Amino acid sequence: MDCEVLAIGSELLMGQVVDTNSSWIGERLAAAGIACYHQTKVGDNHARIVAALRVALGRAGAVICCGGLGPTQDDITREAIAEVMGVPMRRDPDVEVALAERFKGRDFPPTNYKQADVPIGASIIRPVIGTAPGLICPVRVPVLGPAGEKVIYAVPGVPAEMREMVDGAVVADLVRRSGERATIRSRFLRVWGVPESKVAQIVAPRLEALEGSGTTIAFLASAIEGVRVRVTTRAVGDDAEAKAEHALDAEEAQLRSLLGEAVGGVGTEGLELVVGRSLVRAGLRLAVAESLTGGMVGARLTSVPGASDWFAGGVVAYGSDVKRSLLGVGPGPVVSEQAAKQMALGVAHLLGADVGLSLTGVAGPGTQDDQPAGTVFVGLAGLPADRAATGPDALAVRATRLTLRGQRPLVREQATTQALDYLRRALG
Amino acid sequence: MDCEVLAIGSELLMGQVVDTNSSWIGERLAAAGIACYHQTKVGDNHARIVAALRVALGRAGAVICCGGLGPTQDDITREAIAEVMGVPMRRDPDVEVALAERFKGRDFPPTNYKQADVPIGASIIRPVIGTAPGLICPVRVPVLGPAGEKVIYAVPGVPAEMREMVDGAVVADLVRRSGERATIRSRFLRVWGVPESKVAQIVAPRLEALEGSGTTIAFLASAIEGVRVRVTTRAVGDDAEAKAEHALDAEEAQLRSLLGEAVGGVGTEGLELVVGRSLVRAGLRLAVAESLTGGMVGARLTSVPGASDWFAGGVVAYGSDVKRSLLGVGPGPVVSEQAAKQMALGVAHLLGADVGLSLTGVAGPGTQDDQPAGTVFVGLAGLPADRAATGPDALAVRATRLTLRGQRPLVREQATTQALDYLRRALG
Numbered sequence: 042m043d044c045e046v047l048a049i050g051s052e053l054l055m056g057q058v059v060d061t062n063s064s065w066i067g068e069r070l071a072a073a074g075i076a077c078y079h080q081t082k083v084g085d086n087h088a089r090i091v092a093a094l095r096v097a098l099g100r101a102g103a104v105i106c107c108g109g110l111g112p113t114q115d116d117i118t119r120e121a122i123a124e125v126m127g128v129p130m131r132r133d134p135d136v137e138v139a140l141a142e143r144f145k146g147r148d149f150p151p152t153n154y155k156q157a158d159v160p161i162g163a164s165i166i167r168p169v170i171g172t173a174p175g176l177i178c179p180v181r182v183p184v185l186g187p188a189g190e191k192v193i194y195a196v197p198g199v200p201a202e203m204r205e206m207v208d209g210a211v212v213a214d215l216v217r218r219s220g221e222r223a224t225i226r227s228r229f230l231r232v233w234g235v236p237e238s239k240v241a242q243i244v245a246p247r248l249e250a251l252e253g254s255g256t257t258i259a260f261l262a263s264a265i266e267g268v269r270v271r272v273t274t275r276a277v278g279d280d281a282e283a284k285a286e287h288a289l290d291a292e293e294a295q296l297r298s299l300l301g302e303a304v305g306g307v308g309t310e311g312l313e314l315v316v317g318r319s320l321v322r323a324g325l326r327l328a329v330a331e332s333l334t335g336g337m338v339g340a341r342l343t344s345v346p347g348a349s350d351w352f353a354g355g356v357v358a359y360g361s362d363v364k365r366s367l368l369g370v371g372p373g374p375v376v377s378e379q380a381a382k383q384m385a386l387g388v389a390h391l392l393g394a395d396v397g398l399s400l401t402g403v404a405g406p407g408t409q410d411d412q413p414a415g416t417v418f419v420g421l422a423g424l425p426a427d428r429a430a431t432g433p434d435a436l437a438v439r440a441t442r443l444t445l446r447g448q449r450p451l452v453r454e455q456a457t458t459q460a461l462d463y464l465r466r467a468l469g
Numbered sequence: 470m471d472c473e474v475l476a477i478g479s480e481l482l483m484g485q486v487v488d489t490n491s492s493w494i495g496e497r498l499a500a501a502g503i504a505c506y507h508q509t510k511v512g513d514n515h516a517r518i519v520a521a522l523r524v525a526l527g528r529a530g531a532v533i534c535c536g537g538l539g540p541t542q543d544d545i546t547r548e549a550i551a552e553v554m555g556v557p558m559r560r561d562p563d564v565e566v567a568l569a570e571r572f573k574g575r576d577f578p579p580t581n582y583k584q585a586d587v588p589i590g591a592s593i594i595r596p597v598i599g600t601a602p603g604l605i606c607p608v609r610v611p612v613l614g615p616a617g618e619k620v621i622y623a624v625p626g627v628p629a630e631m632r633e634m635v636d637g638a639v640v641a642d643l644v645r646r647s648g649e650r651a652t653i654r655s656r657f658l659r660v661w662g663v664p665e666s667k668v669a670q671i672v673a674p675r676l677e678a679l680e681g682s683g684t685t686i687a688f689l690a691s692a693i694e695g696v697r698v699r700v701t702t703r704a705v706g707d708d709a710e711a712k713a714e715h716a717l718d719a720e721e722a723q724l725r726s727l728l729g730e731a732v733g734g735v736g737t738e739g740l741e742l743v744v745g746r747s748l749v750r751a752g753l754r755l756a757v758a759e760s761l762t763g764g765m766v767g768a769r770l771t772s773v774p775g776a777s778d779w780f781a782g783g784v785v786a787y788g789s790d791v792k793r794s795l796l797g798v799g800p801g802p803v804v805s806e807q808a809a810k811q812m813a814l815g816v817a818h819l820l821g822a823d824v825g826l827s828l829t830g831v832a833g834p835g836t837q838d839d840q841p842a843g844t845v846f847v848g849l850a851g852l853p854a855d856r857a858a859t860g861p862d863a864l865a866v867r868a869t870r871l872t873l874r875g876q877r878p879l880v881r882e883q884a885t886t887q888a889l890d891y892l893r894r895a896l897g
Binding site: 357 | 493766820
């Protein structure tokens with residue numbers, strides 16, 4: 042059994058409200074092992090809702106309609122469903138009584154009783170939070186697709202009311218109709234420091250190996266989030282959950298062996314969380330000296346609650362004079378490996394931190410110190426690994442050069458991510 | 470001419486990513502006077518993308534496809550469009566050269582050249598930010614609906630890359646095809662320091678006055694952007710552009726008289742740009758001391774190209790020890806008006822800046838110094854206005870207390886915006 046989602050409301054099409062309901066329903070359907078291949082938005086127009094329902098029922102065994110169940114003139118979902126079912130409406134006395142109870146003593150426009158109208162043959166999902174009942178509407182559609190009974194569910198557009206009904210009555214009814222115990226599970230591996238196309242090349246053997254299996258791999262990339270490699274698997278049977286987890290564990294192991302240290306975390310673990318965890322483990326406190334990023338590295342690190350356990354703070358050395366007076370950058374260009382090293386050492390010293398991370402570079406537009414936009418140096422001072430190499434007394438320091446493409450905002454975002462990844466890899 | 474939106478990506482159906490692109494495109498189409506009656510999401514499946522394109526072209530004159538233009542194996546939009554067009558693909562030599570240029574000197578998997586594949590008959594939208602070109606694909610669909618030429622646009626799923634192409638080539642091409650000599654122009658007034666509901670109340674008389682005219686007012690609010698009051702006007706005829714500009718000028722004047730100093734700028738002018746302009750005008754250089762925001766204020770200020778003319782840098786004093794040792798915060802709680810004043814003075818002194826801005830507070834979760842999450846103090850030192858009041862030698866200082874609602878990310882964003890607005894209003 043597969044199920045489509047039809048979100049109803051002109052405000053969704055005009056971008057005045059973002060349709061988050063469909064995404065949420067899609068996630069719940071996936072968790073229940075019910076495939077969802079199409080989600081559609083349509084406005085408050087009777088003919089178009091009817092046509093969209095027919096298109097959806099021509100493809101899928103079930104449709105969840107979201108929105109248009111309220112008491113006002115533009116709430117026309119009930120009527121559209123009745124037309125698709127080919128039945129008239131009846132007024133449900135129980136719902137009528139429940140509505141009257143609910144609004145007792147309040148100014149209650151009689152149009153509210155519209156919410157008690159039900160297409161004949163449909164059953165009712167009683168609301169707990171709101172006033173609008175949901176509907177389960179069986180439809181015979183011999184001409185549109187495979188013959189037999191299909192189903193339309195109608196739920197309110199108010200997210201809390203919708204969630205209550207989908208997680209309760211709707212998913213239960215779908216699972217009952219599908220007669221199959223199935224589950225769909227996903228896991229994200231977080232990859233940093235490798236571009237999306239390169240990640241795809243590295244894991245290409247796995248995509249081939251998985252061809253035709255119940256497991257798939259996909260990629261999502263952004264300058265802030267890095268590359269997320271999504272593994273999705275579908276399992277059936279009484280032990281579907283356990284089988285799915287097992288398949289994900291096995292595929293994660295395969296991907297980790299291919300991607301190595303490029304994998305920094307799983308799920309929602311951002312780079313800042315992974316770095317913080319490594320610092321806590323090593324018992325180190327970090328300070329950051331930023332130039333072209335102006336505070337973006339500090340902002341990301343402090344997005345983690347409890348960051349004060351491992352983050353002392355930093356210096357935004359935007360003017361060259363600040364780099365020299367506060368951080369001890371010597372004569373010569375401030376966009377250089379030498380300056381990055383001095384900044385990393387300087388900020389660790391100034392803030393009394395164990396480790397100093399620094400960035401200096403050219404965000405653009407335009408050049409600086411004869412360096413083109415996108416040239417960035419990242420410095421790192423005080424790591425135990427380096428200290429062992431240079432002797433216990435000297436504060437060891439290393440640096441790297443990045444060459445970044447894109448306009449100013451993208452250069453700054455990439456510099457932030459890559460500096461954090463440089464630290465992550467150095468912490469091991 | 471009406472236009473549908475088809476968002477492509479299995480992650481959209483499974484709720485792992487919320488499809489905000491369709492909403493954004495819907496808003497832009499509405500602003501351009503182009504009707505959008507359906508928006509659909511479909512997964513990374515060739516047959517289903519082809520079928521969804523055919524359904525959409527059966528209903529509408531144009532379809533914007535969003536996503537699936539990247540270099541990896543699951544990017545299959547190009548192939549699906551070629552099938553709907555009934556044409557083979559060609560490899561575009563110009564795009565190939567542009568891709569090679571872009572990745573010169575980097576490890577560049579040959580699969581990236583897939584992005585140079587173009588269905589024969591399609592024209593190319595060159596990317597500015599990203600690497601994936603967009604496509605304009607004319608389709609002859611005599612059997613599906615009204616005969617004649619329809620069109621499929623393909624744009625990337627990365628929001629910034631998508632926006633650049635939709636706002637540029639796609640809307641222009643749609644307007645040209647629709648053949649009407651009309652223009653729709655919008656102007657945004659940027660309002661800070663006043664909540665959206667209050668802004669709506671203040672400008673309510675204008676909404677009434679504009680009823681039935683070709684001009685409308687709408688509100689968009691966010692913690693970072695403040696409240697944007699959008700004035701949209703539609704004009705027709707040969708002098709449509711001039712008429713529209715005139716209507717916008719007139720309405721801007723009306724709104725400014727109602728909103729007063731709450732209006733900080735127009736269009737894309739962020740708070741950081743307005744503050745920078747005021748500092749340049751006053752010949753002042755700023756330094757910032759941040760605690761709970763961890764660098765977010767500095768990051769926003771340095772998003773403005775040329776910020777080094779008026780921004781020296783700052784100190785991220787995340788640990789209390791850093792506030793005391795570097796910024797001279799005395800004994801007593803660090804979340805206090807007193808500490809905010811000391812931080813503002815301290816950072817101006819330390820960096821040799823004219824003006825110091827500071828933030829100290831509780832981002833949450835949990836309390837600090839017995840203050841609940843959302844308590845923030847903002848300090849401001851060295852303004853000429855204050856100096857005149859206290860005598861020329863003393864560095865005058867003021868502070869304010871904010872009480873912010875919401876969770877950690879929202880508290881930090883609001884604190885950043887309100888601190889910048891405090892500075893904006895003080896600079897006058």
